[in-house]
Amino acid sequence: MNTAPEKLDINEIFKLLPHRYPFVMVDRILEIELGVKIVGLKNVSMNEPYFQGHFPGQPVMPGVLILEGMAQIGGILGILSFPEKVGAERIFYFAGVDRARFRRPVTPGDQLIFELTILKTKGKIIKLEGKAFVDEKLVAESQLMATLAL
Secondary structure, three states, rough: OOOOOOOOOOOOOOOOOOOOOOOOOOEEEEEEOOOOOOEEEEEEOOOOOOOOOOOOOOOOOOOOHHHHHHHHHHHHHHHHHHHHHHHHOOEEEEEEEEEEOOOOOOOEEEOEEEEEEEEEEEOOEEEEEEEEEEOEEEEEEEEEEEEEOO
């Protein structure tokens, strides 16, 4: 297993993910344990384009975008943990979601902390458990599955 930097800033994240504004859902990686766990953050700003319509006057981050943040951070963990599988492709596709639960709304000014743990890998498929927190309170959780680009 290779070694990873302890933290990643947005410029290093852009080297790993194909996502760009307005769809990149991670601002920083705070902790990486290759093949095991990753912790990342997303600063939720009123300037996010989805707040114009979800919901005007009472903005709430869409749950599917919280899941997307989990998936992107999980993809970073997969890319860094399994370079021999990823090779030059470097793209994981979101392949499934199970047991998604949204516990509290996420609103502008919140800082989402995502924690993802690898549950299982098989071939080019990775299964993860994801949790999202705001102020140390659980706001969402899910199991995610991703597969490498074919």
